[in-house]
Amino acid sequence: MATSSDQHTSSQTVAEHGSADSVPPLLQIVGLCASVEGTPILRGVDLTVESGKVHAIMGPNGSGKSTLANVLLGNPAYEITDGSILYKGEDITAWPTDTRGKAGIFLAFQEPEVISGVPVIQFLRQAMSARQGIDLSVLEIRLQMMEWMDKLGMDPAFGERHLNEGFSGGERKRNEILQMAMLDPDLAVLDETDSGLDVDALRTVARGVRTVREARPDLGVLVISHYVRMLEELDVDRIHLLIDGVVAAEGGPELGARLEAEGYDAWRN
Numbered sequence: 001m002a003t004s005s006d007q008h009t010s011s012q013t014v015a016e017h018g019s020a021d022s023v024p025p026l027l028q029i030v031g032l033c034a035s036v037e038g039t040p041i042l043r044g045v046d047l048t049v050e051s052g053k054v055h056a057i058m059g060p061n062g063s064g065k066s067t068l069a070n071v072l073l074g075n076p077a078y079e080i081t082d083g084s085i086l087y088k089g090e091d092i093t094a095w096p097t098d099t100r101g102k103a104g105i106f107l108a109f110q111e112p113e114v115i116s117g118v119p120v121i122q123f124l125r126q127a128m129s130a131r132q133g134i135d136l137s138v139l140e141i142r143l144q145m146m147e148w149m150d151k152l153g154m155d156p157a158f159g160e161r162h163l164n165e166g167f168s169g170g171e172r173k174r175n176e177i178l179q180m181a182m183l184d185p186d187l188a189v190l191d192e193t194d195s196g197l198d199v200d201a202l203r204t205v206a207r208g209v210r211t212v213r214e215a216r217p218d219l220g221v222l223v224i225s226h227y228v229r230m231l232e233e234l235d236v237d238r239i240h241l242l243i244d245g246v247v248a249a250e251g252g253p254e255l256g257a258r259l260e261a262e263g264y265d266a267w268r269n
Ligand SMILES: Nc1ncnc2c1ncn2[C@@H]1O[C@H](COP(=O)(O)OP(=O)(O)OP(=O)(O)O)[C@@H](O)[C@H]1O
Pocket: 036, 037, 041, 059, 060, 061, 062, 063, 064, 065, 066, 067, 068, 077, 193, 194
């Protein structure tokens, strides 16, 4: 907000602070503390994700990255003890998972669950009906699915397979990206940490995210990754370093290169 003490020109002030009628950030995590089985894991996370930007969370094993993703999903195993999660300016801290999904938040997981007996296409139909609040015909879903599979370079036979059953790591990832594309979220949270992606799968994920972003330039992405390579492929805008449950540093892509070169030790404590 401009004040009389501001030394900036008015255009600088608007650019830096936002105008009075500016839209709230896509996702704003404020002082978030969360525990698992009574053990505090997140200890005051502050993090903002902007519409149309790719944000990345990096950090050592056990620093709380997947915990944060679970809390964003609304996983009841994680107890929020303080702080809040704002989505498009609305406090969603207490919202159940399905309400978050309907509102346009998509989460893909490090270890996707195997859901037995459900073909990919049927799962997508249910998920899309829930997201859009209308029943889509199998034909409509199939057409959209074929279109996206083509864009993402996927084998059309994939849609008939049962969800995650016997999927290779790379296939699971492609499937997640397909889900993301079709569910058309406003915010996608991708936990890619230690999922054992080979270079090709990593490129697939990056290319998939880029393809979806071309169709939806306002999509905000929060990706959790150990791979600077992945962040480069994703053309990441902002990196947040999570250490022991707090954001210890933030920066542009150069922070990723620095973390890779120096390791995390310099940032602990
Ligand atoms: N459901 C759970 N039950 C018990 N402890 C948990 C649970 N989930 C997370 N933790 C603990 O919380 C801490 C943070 O784990 P988390 O999975 O969030 O780390 P991470 O940053 O994602 O690590 P990685 O890079 O290895 O994926 C760890 O000490 C972990 O053991």
